[in-house]
Amino acid sequence: MSDLVVRPIDRADLSRLLALDVHLDPDDARCPPDVAVRMLDRLLRSEGSAVLVGAIGDALVTTCTLVVIPNLTRGGQPYALIEDVVTHADHRGARYGRAVLRAAVERAWEAGCYKVMLMTGSTKPSTLAFYAAAGFAQSKTGFQVRRTAVRRE
Template identity: 30%
Template sequence: MAIIRVAMQSDLTGIIKLFKELRPHDPDVSHDALMSGWKVIEHDENNHLMVAELDGEIASTCQLAIVPTLTNGVRPFAVIEHVITGALFRRRGLSEKVIEAAVELAWQQGCYKVMLLSGETRTAAHGVYEKVGFISGTERGFVIKNPHLDKN
């Protein structure tokens, strides 16, 4: 049975392994850079990496960012990104479980909505998001990427 929880520093190796499956062309980063990035996330009460641990391995993850705002009764909104389940662990509902945990954490923090972006052609993933309760077609997402960085 999978354990769904907020990530700990000891989970980083497994999380990075999953991210390499999701984004194989991302540049490798030094251990120091990784630890620096982890410390920012770990100490930010509005940023959470959720994981599914199965048989001692990190099998699935997603990242939840809670954004304070002055609208909607000064209630924050949330964004979920980087949803990935390792190839060996797919078709077990683990992505759904980490997303559900992230959404529940957002509700506990008083968020009025949770947004999730997904690649246009990732139709299998879209089915997972809809199964969890996300609805497409109610708002429209737009993305601009930094032209000064790699095109990944």
């Protein structure tokens, strides 16, 4: 894993990020490049938030999005949400996903967050074990409302 570099995304990485996202859900609708540019700019204007990528040379092999959310409880400490955790199928099991999650959690602590949350729709034991091995505890009950049907794994 010594050749993996975890860093914030650069706009020049965007097309490679969109290609990596296929490994999250091959059947999911793709984000058009012009929309991706607007969404990335919008996300990066949110203080503390980031799209982190794990790169080996020019190849993006893993990513996650960290969103820091202002908060009026907990003494005004923000909290963070991690979403869109993706590792290229050819690189799973190499601890690259764990490395990008560790970097996201470190950024959240630097932003003063009191907690970092993530949710998964997966019930696969391997996915749940991955998050547990990355230091996340399955300790809350999640609810959601969606405009579209929930995907099942």
